[in-house]
Structures are given as structure tokens and as C-alpha cells.
Amino acid sequence: MFPTPIERTPRSWQVTYQAFLPLALILWLLPLIAVAIFSVKPDSDFANANYWGWPSEFKGFSNYWLVFTASDMPQYMLNSFKITIPTVIGAVALSCMTGFALGIYKFKANIWIFFMFVAGNFVPFQILMVPVRDLTLQLGLYNTITGLVLFHVAFQTGFCTLFMRNFIRALPFELIEAARVEGISEWRIFWFVVLPLMKPAIAALSVLMFTFIWNDYFWAIVLTQGVESQPVTAGITSFNAQYRAAYHLMSAGSIVAALPPVAMFFLMQRHFIAGLTLGAVK
Amino acid sequence: MAQASVAQDHQSSWWHRNQQQITPWLFLAPGILFFLFYVIFPIFQSFNLSLYEWDGLGQAEYVGLYNYEELYWDEAFYTSLKNNVIWLLLYLLAIPAGLFIALFLNQTVTGIRLYKSLFFFPFVISQVVVGLVFTWFYDPTFGILNVLLGAVGIPPMNVLGDENWVTVGIIVAGLWPQTAYCMILYLTGLNAVDPEQIEAGRLDGAKGWKMLWYIIVPQLRPATFIAFVVTIIGALRSFDLISVMTNGGPFGASRVLSFYMFEVALSEYGFRMGYGAAIAVVLFLIMLAFIAYFLWSMYKEEKAR
Numbered sequence: 001m002f003p004t005p006i007e008r009t010p011r012s013w014q015v016t017y018q019a020f021l022p023l024a025l026i027l028w029l030l031p032l033i034a035v036a037i038f039s040v041k042p043d044s045d046f047a048n049a050n051y052w053g054w055p056s057e058f059k060g061f062s063n064y065w066l067v068f069t070a071s072d073m074p075q076y077m078l079n080s081f082k083i084t085i086p087t088v089i090g091a092v093a094l095s096c097m098t099g100f101a102l103g104i105y106k107f108k109a110n111i112w113i114f115f116m117f118v119a120g121n122f123v124p125f126q127i128l129m130v131p132v133r134d135l136t137l138q139l140g141l142y143n144t145i146t147g148l149v150l151f152h153v154a155f156q157t158g159f160c161t162l163f164m165r166n167f168i169r170a171l172p173f174e175l176i177e178a179a180r181v182e183g184i185s186e187w188r189i190f191w192f193v194v195l196p197l198m199k200p201a202i203a204a205l206s207v208l209m210f211t212f213i214w215n216d217y218f219w220a221i222v223l224t225q226g227v228e229s230q231p232v233t234a235g236i237t238s239f240n241a242q243y244r245a246a247y248h249l250m251s252a253g254s255i256v257a258a259l260p261p262v263a264m265f266f267l268m269q270r271h272f273i274a275g276l277t278l279g280a281v282k
Numbered sequence: 283m284a285q286a287s288v289a290q291d292h293q294s295s296w297w298h299r300n301q302q303q304i305t306p307w308l309f310l311a312p313g314i315l316f317f318l319f320y321v322i323f324p325i326f327q328s329f330n331l332s333l334y335e336w337d338g339l340g341q342a343e344y345v346g347l348y349n350y351e352e353l354y355w356d357e358a359f360y361t362s363l364k365n366n367v368i369w370l371l372l373y374l375l376a377i378p379a380g381l382f383i384a385l386f387l388n389q390t391v392t393g394i395r396l397y398k399s400l401f402f403f404p405f406v407i408s409q410v411v412v413g414l415v416f417t418w419f420y421d422p423t424f425g426i427l428n429v430l431l432g433a434v435g436i437p438p439m440n441v442l443g444d445e446n447w448v449t450v451g452i453i454v455a456g457l458w459p460q461t462a463y464c465m466i467l468y469l470t471g472l473n474a475v476d477p478e479q480i481e482a483g484r485l486d487g488a489k490g491w492k493m494l495w496y497i498i499v500p501q502l503r504p505a506t507f508i509a510f511v512v513t514i515i516g517a518l519r520s521f522d523l524i525s526v527m528t529n530g531g532p533f534g535a536s537r538v539l540s541f542y543m544f545e546v547a548l549s550e551y552g553f554r555m556g557y558g559a560a561i562a563v564v565l566f567l568i569m570l571a572f573i574a575y576f577l578w579s580m581y582k583e584e585k586a587r
Contacts, residue, residue, distance in 0.1 A: 002472065002480055002498050006389045018391065025400055031415045031458070032403065034426070038418075051424040094313045101309035105302070111584065113310065115577055120321040122515055122573045126543040126562040130331060130555045131324035133548075134338075154320030157313050186305040215408035217522045222548065233410045237526060240414065247418070254411045265406045269399055276463070277470035280505040 038251035039063055046247050063252040071242075072227045073253055076235030080214055080260070082145050083152070083231050088209045090153035091160050092202055098157065099164025100190050104176060114165060121158030125218050128155075136223055148223050148231075152213055160205055163278055167201040168194065204275030207268040211261040232257040325566070332559040338547075342556070349560035358534050359561070362542040365449050366518065366568070369538060372453045373460060373517035377509045380464025381502075385494075387465070388472050402466050404459040413526030416455035417442065442528050445535040452523050452536055460516055464509045471505030472498075507579070514572050518565065539565040 006014055026033065034052070040060035041050075050056060067073050102114050132151055133142070141147030171194070179189045217233040224230045230238075236250075236257050243249050265272050297304075332349055336342035353359050387398050404412065419425050422440035431438060441451035475498060483497045499506075521540045524530060530537045530545060537545070539561055547558025 001388070001477065002475060002493065003385055003388065006391060017389070021391075021397060024386070025397060028401055029403065031412070031419065032407075034418070035411075035415050049424065052426050052429060094316065097309040098313035101306035105306040107303070107306060110306075111581070113314065115580075116322065117313075117317060118580070119573050119577060120317060122569065122576070123321065123325065124519060124540060124562065124565045124569050125521070126540050126558075127328045127566040128321060128324040129328075129544070129562065130338075130547055130559055131327035132320060135320075135324070151320055154316040157317055158321065161313065186301050190309070211406055215410075217408065217410050217525070221525075222544075233408050233522075236408075236410050236414070250414065254414060258407045258411050261406050261408075262403070265402075266399070273402075273466055273470070277467055277505075277508075280467045280470045280508050 035251045035254055038247050039255055041248050043246070043248055046245065051247075059248065060252075063248050064256070066249060067252045067256055071239060071249070071253065072235060073232070073239070073256060075227050076230060076232040077256070077260075079145065079229060079235075080231040080233075080257075083148050084210055084213045086149045087152040087156065087213045088206050090149070091156035091209055092205050094153065094157045095160030095164045095205070096195065096198060096202070097190075098161045099168050100194055102161065102165040103168030103171075104173075104194070114161070117158045117161040121155070121162065129222055133222055143224050143226065143229050145224075145229050148219060148229070151219060151223065152216070156209060156212070160209070163205055163275070164198070164201060166278065167198065171197055200271065200274065203268060204271040204278075207264050207272045208275040210264050211272075214261045328559045328562055328566075331556055332563050334556040336555040337553045338555050339553075345556070349557050352557065353560055353564070358537060358542060359539075361534060362537045362539045362561075363564075365536065365538045366565075368449055369453060369456075369517040369520055370514065372450065373456065373513055373520075374510075376457050376460035376464050376513050377506065379457070379461040380466075380509065381468045383461065383465045384468035384472060388469065398469060402462050405462040405466075407459070409456075409459070409522035410526050412455055412459060413452075413523045416451075416458075416523075417527050420451055442536075443532050445532060448528055448532065448536040452520075452527050455527065456516075456520060456523050460513060463512060467505045467509045467512075468502060471502045475501050511572075511576055515569070518569050518572075539568075 006017055009017075037055060040058055040063065041055040042057055042059040045051075045053075045056055098117070102110055136142045136147045136151065139147065141150065175193055175197075176189055179193050184193075214231070215233060216231070217237075220231050220234040224234070227235075236254060239253050240250060331342075333344060333346060334342040335345045335348070383401060387394065387401060419427050420441040422428065422438065422443065427441065428438040439447065441447045479497055479501070480493070483493050488497060519540060520538055521544070524536055524538060524541045525544075528536045530541050534542075543558045543561040543565065546552060546554050546561060
């Protein structure tokens with residue numbers, strides 16, 4: 001292990017390290033701690049220039065209550081869920097299939113199709129922006145949740161295919177050969193042999209996709225406008241325009257908006273990290 | 283009836299013989315069609331569109347390379363390009379910073395798992411929220427940055443209103459989540475470092491920096507490679523933070539190509555789709571260099587196995 005395990009270092013260093021950990025964490029998370037404190041302050045603190053001090057009284061409940069009752073936040077949240085969940089399901093389902101095809105079968109175009117997905121996934125959004133917006137308009141899907149979902153599914157299939165294909169590549173191929181010898185059809189091999197083995201990959205990809213799509217801002221402002229269809233990331237910015245100096249409400253709103261992916265991350269942490277670090281170890 | 287069953291037999295055996303050739307294409311079809319439709323074709327459409335003058339509604343007018351010529355004389359384009367280079371260079375700091383934090387956290391003390399996940403936190407949060415918070419930090423009237431600067435005797439500054447500092451200020455906000463990402467990559471990489479090599483290094487008297495540089499870092503190559511890829515792509519994709527924190531200002535000083543393109547094509551300045559597409563093509567070609575390098579390394583690896 002590197003650096004030297006702390007148990008093997010002098011006692012004084014062990015104590016310093018243990019003391020330093022929480023200090024470093026507080027420094028690192030200072031921006032978030034600041035928002036959290038902002039969100040429980042009363043309005044008057046900001047008027048009296050008590051920005052960075054301790055809240056003069058706890059107003060958390062009423063701030064959050066206002067976010068939920070007097071703003072469009074609930075609608076934006078609902079939109080975000082309506083966008084994120086179908087996208088995750090769609091992109092993961094499509095990539096299970098493409099990943100299976102590219103990971104199991106040997107055919108000439110295999111690597112080129114794979115590279116098409118990988119390369120497409122790294123493309124800058126701006127090169128797609130005008131044509132995709134135009135296409136969505138022509139399909140009559142501009143400013144609809146369906147329009148946004150369809151694009152997200154298509155685009156994320158690139159990354160998901162990269163992920164799934166590499167995962168399937170690492171499975172023991174003998175299993176599939178054995179199934180073939182038994183005369184099991186290819187479709188049933190996918191459904192009954194490979195898919196059950198893919199559960200960890202599906203879990204990893206689902207949380208990862210959830211976070212990515214939930215946090216998307218660019219496509220939200222390109223393909224939608226207004227409260228009926230925009231997700232929470234776009235909502236926060238119009239919230240900002242509406243309540244410019246109401247820092248307590250802005251903070252409460254931001255925290256509410258950030259909560260679902262954070263909850264997702266804590267619930268599925270192991271999978272999340274396994275997904276992100278795919279390929280980081282050899 | 284007998285004939286029908288023969289035909290069916292024939293059919294099923296044809297399927298039986300060819301199913302290993304056909305199945306992959308059946309599985310690939312939906313994914314490929316979707317991807318071609320929404321990702322691959324639009325790239326070519328943008329190339330084509332960059333040769334037109336178009337407001338998004340009326341008739342598009344063919345202008346040849348005029349948009350590129352205009353780009354050549356456009357000051358704002360060079361500001362954006364320069365800022366893209368600054369982003370690329372400074373964003374790479376996330377890699378050593380991530381390694382540093384990973385080394386700091388690579389211990390087995392009580393609660394370390396919670397520390398690791400809390401350090402990763404910034405990455406899970408939307409850049410929109412990150413941008414908002416940093417805007418408050420930098421605020422010239424009440425921002426905490428000026429409080430801290432005042433404490434060490436430096437006069438207050440308006441980071442986001444200062445043409446020379448604004449891009450750096452935004453990049454610092456971006457480095458926060460990106461460092462967290464690199465940290466996770468390195469923490470995973472450190473788990474796989476060969477303990478025998480470390481012991482051998484210790485016996486040879488390697489310690490601290492020497493150990494890190496000659497024994498650990500080479501073994502972290504896969505993690506470094508991925509960190510490099512995601513950081514470069516992230517730097518070139520930067521849009522959310524700029525849009526939220528400054529909207530390209532002051533006077534366009536914090537624009538990058540991705541933001542300038544959006545501004546030209548989809549804002550009150552113009553709806554100049556063709557000109558926007560030309561900017562996007564330039565950004566695409568820059569990114570293509572990195573994508574090609576990445577695919578090339580993948581290809582070498584595929585051939586090696």
C-alpha cells in the first residue's frame with residue numbers, strides 16, 4: 001500500500017492525520033456547507049449583511065416550505081423525473097442489446113460499429129445542436145418531454161454501449177459456448193445466460209445515467225422552454241432570475257434540486273463508482 | 283400439409299444455420315438506427331449547414347466558405363479560442379490534484395469510506411448548482427472571497443467582472459467537481475497497485491517522492507489515461523458553468539467556442555445557424571484530434587489481446 005499505512009507511522013503523525021481529515025473535508029465541502037447554511041437563514045440576515053455568519057434564527061422549514069408551495073420547483077422536479085427515468089430505461093435497454101452483439105459475436109464490421117458509438121459519445125454537443133433542434137421541431141416534439149427523452153436515449157447509447165460491451169467482453173465466454181452446444185437459441189442465450197450476469201453492469205449504468213441526465217442543462221435549454229417541460233437544472237436558473245436576491249430560497253431550491261442524484265449516489269455507491277472507474281484498473 | 287411442414291422445416295433450418303450471422307444485426311439494429319439518426323447524421327448536417335446563411339426559419343442561402351472567412355476576421359472567435367486553450371491547460375490540474383487527494387485518503391482508518399464518498403460529492407451535483415454557489419463566493423459586495431482576501435491584506439476584487447480573471451474564476455469552479463472525479467479514478471487505481479513492487483522499492487531505499495514517481499505513477503497509467511480523456515473532453519465541453527456564472531461576460535471575455543456557438547445560433551443576437559455551425563465545426567475538429575488519439579490507443583489495446 002502507498003503511502004505507508006498509517007498504523008506503521010509514528011503516533012504523532014497518526015494523531016495529526018486523524019485531526020486533519022475532518023478539517024480537510026470541511027474545507028473541501030465549504031461551498032456546499034455554505035449553501036446548506038444559506039438555506040436555513042431568515043431573509044433578514046441577508047438584508048443585514050450577515051451573509052457568512054451563523055444564522056440568527058433557524059428558518060429552514062419555512063424556506064423549504066416556500067420552495068415547495070410558492071414556486072414552480074415541484075413541477076420542474078416532476079419533469080426531471082419524467083425525463084430521467086425513461087431515458088435511463090431506454091439507454092440501458094438499447095445498450096444491453098448492442099453491447100451483447102458487439103461483445104459476443106465476431107464479424108467484420110464489429111470494431112468499426114463499436115468505434116462509431118465510442119467516437120459519437122465524445123462529440124461536442126454543439127455540432128449536433130442545430131440539426132437536432134431542427135429535427136425535433138420537425139417531428140413536432142420541440143418543447144416536449146418525449147423529444148428530450150428520445151435524444152438523450154440516442155446519445156447516451158454511445159457511452160452505454162462502450163460500457164456494456166467491455167463488461168460483456170470480460171464474462172467467461174465458455175458459458176456461451178456451452179449453451180450453444182446445448183442447442184439453445186441465440187435469443188435465449190441473451191435472455192437467460194448473459195442478461196442475468198449483467199445485473200451489476202445494469203445497476204452501475206443506471207445510477208450513472210440517472211446522474212448524468214438529471215444534471216443535464218444544455219439539451220434542456222436547447223430542446224425545451226417553460227415550466228411544462230423543462231427539468232430542474234433549467235428551472236433553477238429561471239428561479240434565479242425570479243428571486244435574484246432571495247438567497248435563502250435559491251439555496252433551498254438548489255438543495256432540493258440536487259437531492260435525487262445525491263440520494264441515488266449514496267444508495268448505490270458501490271455500483272456508481274464501479275461504473276465510473278471502468279477501465280481505470282487493469 | 284406435408285408440404286407445409288417441409289417448408290417450415292426448411293425455413294427453420296435456414297434460420298438455424300444462419301442465426302449466428304443474423305442475430306448480432308437484429309440486436310444492433312435499434313441502437314445503430316437511433317444513433318445514426320440523432321448523432322451521426324447531424325454531424326454531417328452541421329458540416330453542410332456551415333456553408334449556408336440561415337436564420338432557422340426562412341430559406342437557407344448557400345454562401346460557400348463565407349462563414350469561415352468571417353470567422354477568420356472575428357475577434358470574439360479568437361477570444362473564445364484563447365479561452366478554450368486556457369481551459370484545456372488549467373483543467374488538467376484536476377489530474378495531479380485528484381492524485382494528491384487520493385493519496386491523502388488512501389488509508390484504512392475508521393470512517394474512511396464515508397470520507398471518500400463525501401470527497402466525491404461535488405461530482406454528483408449539477409454544474410448549474412456549482413456555478414451558482416461559486417458566483418456567491420465571488421460576489422464583489424458580499425462574497426466570501428473578498429472577506430478572505432481582506433484578512434490577508436489584499437484589496438477586494440470582482441473576479442467575474444474582471445476580463446483578466448473571469449475565465450480563471452470559472453475554471454476554479456469547474457476544477458472542484460473534476461478533481462473529485464480524478465480522485466475516484468486514482469483511488470480505484472491505487473487499490474490495484476502491486477504490493478510486492480512497493481516492498482521491493484522499499485528494500486531498495488525508495489521513499490516518498492521517488493517511490494511515487496518511479497513505482498506508483500507508472501502503475502497508475504490506466505487511471506491516468508482515463509482521467510486525461512475525461513478531463514480534456516470536459517474542458518472542451520464546458521458550457522453550463524459559463525452560462526450560469528457570467529453568460530459569456532463581461533463583454534464576451536469568458537466565452538469559449540461551445541458557448542459562443544450557442545450564443546450566435548440561439549440567442550437574441552441573431553439566430554445565425556450557419557455561422558454557429560461553422561464555429562461548431564471548428565470545435566468538433568479540435569475534439570476530433572483527441573477522439574482519434576483515444577480510439578487509436580483503444581485499437582492498439584484491442585489488437586494486443
